Structures are given as C-alpha cells and as structure tokens.
Amino acid sequence: MKPLTKSRFKLGLECPNKLYFTGKAAYANKKVEDSFLQALAQGGFQVEALARLHYPEGIFVDAKNYEYDKAIEITKTALEKNNVCLYEAAFTTENLFVKSDIVQKNGSNVKLIEVKSKSFDPADLYALIGKKGGVVSAWKPYLFDLAFQKYVAQKSFPQFNFTAYLMLADKTKKATIDGLNQMFRIRKDTDPRKEIDYRIENAEELGESILCEINVDDLINEILNGNYAYFEGLSFEETVGLLQNYYTNNIYADSPCKHSACKACEFKSTPLEEENGLLSGFKHCFTKQFGWSKTEFEKPNVLQIWDCRDGKLLDQGKILMEDLSPEDLKLKPEAGRISRTERQMLQVEKAVANDLQPYILVDELKAEIATWQFPLHFIDFETSTVALPFTKGRKPYEQVAFQFSHHVYYEDGRVEHKTEYINDNPGEFPNFKFAEALKNALQNDAGTIFRFADHENTIINAIIKQINDDPEQTDEGLIDFLKSISHSSKNSVQEWEGERDMVDLRKIILNYYYNPLTNGSNSLKYVLPAILNTSNFLQTKYSQPLSEINVSSKNFPNNHIWLNFEGNQVINPYKQLPKLFADWDQEKIKETLSDLESIADGGAALTAYSKLQFTDMSNAEREELRKSLLKYCELDTLAMVMLYEHFTCDF
Known part of the structure; x- marks a missing residue:
C-alpha cells in the first residue's frame, strides 16, 4: 500500500479531500511544479546547501523519490553507528513515511532538523505562538510538518530520544562576505536538492552564518500531545490515522467545502484541460456535496467574488451569485468612490445579468x-x-x-x-x-x-x-x-x-471603474485584456504598426502590432510575447539551463532572474533571458499607458 508521506500529510491538513485527487494523472493539478520553482526563485536549494555546511560530516541518503525501502535501509544501517549525521534520512512506521532534512545522532540522542528558506527573528517572543496563545497561522504548516516527522521517527526508533529543530534564515543577521548566494551553483540535469556545486572548500569561507537553529521541541511535543489541534476534536494521532486511511485506501473524505480552501484549490481544470480529458477535483467536491450539475458550474459563484472572505456564505448554502442579496455582502456605499462592498455587488449584479458593460464614476474619474x-x-x-x-x-x-x-x-x-x-x-x-x-x-x-x-x-x-x-x-x-x-x-x-x-x-480602478471582463480581478494581467476588448479607441489604435501610431519601443520592431484578434476577441498581449529560444535549433535548446518557454508574468520573471543568478549558463542563453525580461517589462508599462488612454479617450 502507498504510505502517507509528509507532503501528503501537509496536503491533507489543507483539505482532506485533496488526498483523493493528488498523484492521479486523471486530475488537473496547478501546483505540480510550484514548489520546485518557488524554492529556486527564493534560493531554497541554496539554503539547504548552506545548512548542510553546519553539519559537514553528513552523509546523503541517496535514494530516488519512491525508493522507500532503499532509503529506509540506508538510514537504519547508518543509525546503528553511535555518532552519525544524515541528510534526507528516511523513517517509516505503520505505513507512514518521512524524510528529514538533517539528522544528527550522538549516542541515543537524535536531532531532527527541518530546514526552511523562511525568515525568522529569534528575538520575537510571539513569532510561533501568538499573543492569544494559538499557533501563528503562517507557521502552522511548518510546525505540523515537523511534528509529523518526529511522530514517525520516534515510533520507528523508540530506543532513541528525538529533539525537533527548525533551521531558518535569521532576519537579524547580515552576511559578512560578498557573493554568499554565488557559493552554491545549480547545474543542468542534476537534482539541486543534492547536487549543488560548492564554490568553497569549507564553511569558514562563508563568514558568520545567516542561519539560525531553533529548538522547537517543547512546542512540537505540545502539538503531539493534542494541545494545538489542526482539526477540532481530533488528537494529533487521530488526525494522522484519519488522513492515512483516506490516502492509503483511496477514500474520498467528503470533508465540507470551505471558502478559502476551495477558492485556492489547485485541482481545478480549465475548459481546455477538460477537453483533453483532465478531471476537476473542485467539480468532484461540489457535485458530491451540493449536487451540482453542468448548469450550476456554468453560473458565477461566490468563490469568484473579489475580496470576499465570508466563509459563512457556503455554510448557509449561498453558493451561486444569483442567491445573494445586498444584505449578504453587507453593502455599504461611500460617497465619491466605489466602496469595497459596492464593487462586490457590482460584480454580482453584472455577472448574474451577463452585463459586460463597464461601470464608471465618470465625473469623479475626470x-x-x-x-x-x-x-x-x-x-x-x-x-x-x-x-x-x-x-x-x-x-x-x-x-x-x-x-x-x-x-x-x-x-x-x-x-x-x-x-x-x-x-x-x-x-x-x-x-x-x-x-x-x-x-x-x-x-x-x-x-x-x-x-x-x-x-x-x-x-x-x-x-x-x-x-x-x-x-x-x-x-x-x-x-x-x-x-x-x-x-x-x-x-x-x-x-x-x-x-x-x-x-x-490600481487604486484609480478600485475607486472609479469596474469592468466585468476582469471577472473581479484587479491585476494588470486581467485588466489589460478586459479594456482591450472594451475600448474601440484602443482596438483601432493598437491594431496598427507602432510606427504608424507614434509609439516607440526599445525591444520591438517598428512594424510590431500589439492587437490581434481571435474571432471577435482580442488576444491577450501577454500571451503573444515571443517564446524563448524561438530561433534556436533543437540541439542548441537541449543545452539550455533555464527550462522556461516564455516570460509572460511576474513569477516567470522572478524565476528567470533567479536562474541568471544561480546557474552557470552560456552568454547566449543569458542574453536570450535578458531580452525576454526587457520585452515583458516593457509591456507592463505600455499596458498602463493603454489604461490611461482608455480612461481619457473612451469616456
């Protein structure tokens, strides 16, 4: 049977229903690569490498992701020694499985160290436990992750005494050398979790460490003893057993839908993904729990309302926008501007009526x-x-x-x-x-x-x-x-x-303008296509070459045309940004390190910059990323120009 791993345990804490969808190729999953890219962009792999230099005698437990038996055997053999240090040590018990970042054994005492690329102030007395006595929400997933590790490790080796630590970036410390992040380089076709190039001979070359090691064992024990429950009414052991049963036996938990979890659910499929046969975990839940059919899924629902955080609406069965009244949104108008609740009500009314016309406070905007x-x-x-x-x-x-x-x-x-x-x-x-x-x-x-x-x-x-x-x-x-x-x-x-x-x-938009085509979003990436599909002025102007409309560019040719159509709809200009390496042959592309197809949003830009910093790539590839970053950023400011022109030329 497949074991409940710590990543699956954390997923189950987010929502037990997700354990039914995870790992199944049939279901769309938007977070498949997120953790890797996030770790890369924020330097998570470099933090792990630096942390290991605190324990340079460590041995890497070299086993692939699903080679559970091999990882467990290597760990078990190593822990027979009186003194040993392991990276990625593996523990198992009762069909549970965890890997721990750093494990140091001295006699019967074992330090269990979880490394996170997260900042921490050791002087902050309320960093982990708030003033009201509860676990701080931002730290809850990390602490329960570590509690799960200790739970499994202690059951695996009851003869040892495990003590739990977090190793984090200390926000009060300063680097004492230049180029600290350049000491750990990522190479092509390697696993950066274990194969980073160290540009140093020993830890002393790094100066004073900017990491801190925090003993959180007392807090972890309180979690294990049930003093801080994740699910109301369940002890830690009961929580583990429940999630293990769901995952191992492939059971749909049928856990009640919650506003925040459902809104951010990664198991949503796009229409194109559904055409290609991918299923939606989100639809599975709403079909099971609310009896929704295709009709309801095609209607606007409360999870789509901008800045709506009222979880009681789902509990009250008010899930579709058509079910809402002004009282449900606590409508409170404000003079001279569109208030937050007015904006929400505008979105609801226009979505229900399929009204695509913008709402503008023209006099106030002017x-x-x-x-x-x-x-x-x-x-x-x-x-x-x-x-x-x-x-x-x-x-x-x-x-x-x-x-x-x-x-x-x-x-x-x-x-x-x-x-x-x-x-x-x-x-x-x-x-x-x-x-x-x-x-x-x-x-x-x-x-x-x-x-x-x-x-x-x-x-x-x-x-x-x-x-x-x-x-x-x-x-x-x-x-x-x-x-x-x-x-x-x-x-x-x-x-x-x-x-x-x-x-x-953005504040101008919030105060004076609502466009239904944004679907409630106020991000520039949504505002731009909305105004382009609304504005006759912009469509006329930007469907012509730059040279003919008195618009200059540093990164696009004079004959570049920003607006193209697919049927009656403007194609989002961000989706038309040039692909990376479009002019390169396949052999040359295989040699690249960046693994990016295009730079069309802030996340891709951040990842590109990180790869420029942390990887040893050729000058040609570096220049390709540089040119793509310039084009992406240019579109961002041109989009703001277009927004200004929409405000001044269309109303």
Whole structure:
C-alpha cells in the first residue's frame, strides 16, 4: 500500500479531500511544479546547501523519490553507528513515511532538523505562538510538518530520544562576505536538492552564518500531545490515522467545502484541460456535496467574488451569485468612490445579468485626471527577495530591484518607451545602481508618475532604508529624490509624502471603474485584456504598426502590432510575447539551463532572474533571458499607458 508521506500529510491538513485527487494523472493539478520553482526563485536549494555546511560530516541518503525501502535501509544501517549525521534520512512506521532534512545522532540522542528558506527573528517572543496563545497561522504548516516527522521517527526508533529543530534564515543577521548566494551553483540535469556545486572548500569561507537553529521541541511535543489541534476534536494521532486511511485506501473524505480552501484549490481544470480529458477535483467536491450539475458550474459563484472572505456564505448554502442579496455582502456605499462592498455587488449584479458593460464614476474619474501633469511617466519594477544575500552587510530576504521599464506619454499624444534598466550580473546587489538609473530617468521634469499597485512604493521604501543603513552610501540627493516620488510605509521610522508621490492606477480602478471582463480581478494581467476588448479607441489604435501610431519601443520592431484578434476577441498581449529560444535549433535548446518557454508574468520573471543568478549558463542563453525580461517589462508599462488612454479617450 502507498504510505502517507509528509507532503501528503501537509496536503491533507489543507483539505482532506485533496488526498483523493493528488498523484492521479486523471486530475488537473496547478501546483505540480510550484514548489520546485518557488524554492529556486527564493534560493531554497541554496539554503539547504548552506545548512548542510553546519553539519559537514553528513552523509546523503541517496535514494530516488519512491525508493522507500532503499532509503529506509540506508538510514537504519547508518543509525546503528553511535555518532552519525544524515541528510534526507528516511523513517517509516505503520505505513507512514518521512524524510528529514538533517539528522544528527550522538549516542541515543537524535536531532531532527527541518530546514526552511523562511525568515525568522529569534528575538520575537510571539513569532510561533501568538499573543492569544494559538499557533501563528503562517507557521502552522511548518510546525505540523515537523511534528509529523518526529511522530514517525520516534515510533520507528523508540530506543532513541528525538529533539525537533527548525533551521531558518535569521532576519537579524547580515552576511559578512560578498557573493554568499554565488557559493552554491545549480547545474543542468542534476537534482539541486543534492547536487549543488560548492564554490568553497569549507564553511569558514562563508563568514558568520545567516542561519539560525531553533529548538522547537517543547512546542512540537505540545502539538503531539493534542494541545494545538489542526482539526477540532481530533488528537494529533487521530488526525494522522484519519488522513492515512483516506490516502492509503483511496477514500474520498467528503470533508465540507470551505471558502478559502476551495477558492485556492489547485485541482481545478480549465475548459481546455477538460477537453483533453483532465478531471476537476473542485467539480468532484461540489457535485458530491451540493449536487451540482453542468448548469450550476456554468453560473458565477461566490468563490469568484473579489475580496470576499465570508466563509459563512457556503455554510448557509449561498453558493451561486444569483442567491445573494445586498444584505449578504453587507453593502455599504461611500460617497465619491466605489466602496469595497459596492464593487462586490457590482460584480454580482453584472455577472448574474451577463452585463459586460463597464461601470464608471465618470465625473469623479475626470476630476482625478485633471490633477495629473504632463508629461506622464509610467513605471514598473521587477524585483526579487533571496534568502542568501548578494553582498556583505545585507540581510536575508532583503528586497532586490533588478529591472524597471519607463514609458512617457506626452501632451500631444506621443508615447515613448523612454528608459529601461536591467542588472542581471551574478552576485551583484543592484539596488543602488537601480535607484540612480531611476533618478536619471525621472528627475528632468515635474510630470506625474504612475505605478500599478503598492509594490513600487514598497521597493522605494526598502531602498531608502538600505541606503541609510549603508555607511558607504552618502548621496543625500538620491534619498531626497526617492522620497519625492514616494510616501513612507506604515513601519517606517520617518514619515514623508513626496511632492511627486506616484499615482497608483490600481487604486484609480478600485475607486472609479469596474469592468466585468476582469471577472473581479484587479491585476494588470486581467485588466489589460478586459479594456482591450472594451475600448474601440484602443482596438483601432493598437491594431496598427507602432510606427504608424507614434509609439516607440526599445525591444520591438517598428512594424510590431500589439492587437490581434481571435474571432471577435482580442488576444491577450501577454500571451503573444515571443517564446524563448524561438530561433534556436533543437540541439542548441537541449543545452539550455533555464527550462522556461516564455516570460509572460511576474513569477516567470522572478524565476528567470533567479536562474541568471544561480546557474552557470552560456552568454547566449543569458542574453536570450535578458531580452525576454526587457520585452515583458516593457509591456507592463505600455499596458498602463493603454489604461490611461482608455480612461481619457473612451469616456
């Protein structure tokens, strides 16, 4: 029988129903590659490699993912020694199976160490257990994961005394050498979990470690003893037994659908996937529990409502939007803007009526636009956070700004892709050069600057703090400029609001505009195709070559056309971004390290940047990724220009 592994245990904690769908090729699964890409982008593999240097005598338990018996036998034999250290040690009992990142045995005492590329402040008394006494929700999956490991390991070897630890990135520590994250390199066709190239001879070359090892054994024991239950009314052992029974015996749990879990369910299939024969776990649940047929699945439901967090609606049987009243959404209008609940009610009413016309507070929007000053500047940043810092003096997970794009819209209607910046040099901390380039791009006039969402303001705040904390950075003019185009965040020591504080176009949308074609999303990736399918002006203008519409580009030819149609629908421009390596032959493509088909969203951009940092690729491949990043970022700021034109030319 297939054992309940720790990954399946964690999945079952999210929702027991998922155990019925996981691992079955018949069901769509959107998270199949997520964990790998997330670990790569955030430097998770490098953190594991660094953690092992804390225990350099360790032996890797070399067995493939499903070679359970081999991994268990290697571990059992090794633990017969009085003193031994293992990486990926395997334990099994009662058809349960876990692998532990680092296990150190001294006599009968065994340290069980779980390594996570997650930041932690050892001085924070409420980091794991909140002020009200419960396990902090962000840490709950990690702690129950470790509890499961100790549960299985202790039952496997009752003669030993297991003590549970977490090894994490210490957010209070600074790197004491340059290029820390470059000391661990990923090679092609290898498993980065065990085959990372170390660019050092010993741990001393890394300076002071930025990792911390936290003894959480008392807390883990409390979890094991049932003091912190994951499912109400069930002890830890009962929870394990329940999930094991569901998974091992292929039983659908029929656990009640919950708003947050169902909304984020990865076992949803797209129409195209269903055409290709893939099943939907989401539909399976709703068919079983609510008796839904094809008709109900084709209707808009409450899980699709923007920013709706009311889990009671499902419990009350109010699942379809057509079942909702203003009272259900606690409708509360606000003067001069679209309130949060008004926006939700707009989405419901238009979805139920199949009304695709945008809703606009025209007068309020025009009054806002009247305050903007030409030339208009549109800015988008691409950023990363990495566990292992680029340079000495930096802390884990500091913001890294490696790219921006900048479009200018002039009063006469000209659109210029004015400036762009990218720094993909391995091991170089780019933020200060990034800020200088941004200053050079924006300081030459007093025109209004636009961003989309809070991200750019957050990054500027982070860079200001980094400059203030770096004794080698003495350019007060740079800080003055950055403050002039931003405002202080809530946690800033100083307070400011710049005279050219960037205008958030997302906030403009939230306040004055709702387009049903976004399906409730306010992401630029959804807003752009929605406005293109709505606006006659944009369709007419951007279905022509760039050279004929007075729009310049740094990365696309003059004859490039942004708008193409499939039937009566505009094809999303993000889906038309060029594929990577389109002009390369197959033999050359096989030699690439990036394993990316295109860069068309922020996640792909982050992954591309991480691979540029952590892998040894050819200059040709590096240049291909660089060009693709530039094209993607350019589209982001051009999309903001199009949004502005929609606001000013269509209403």
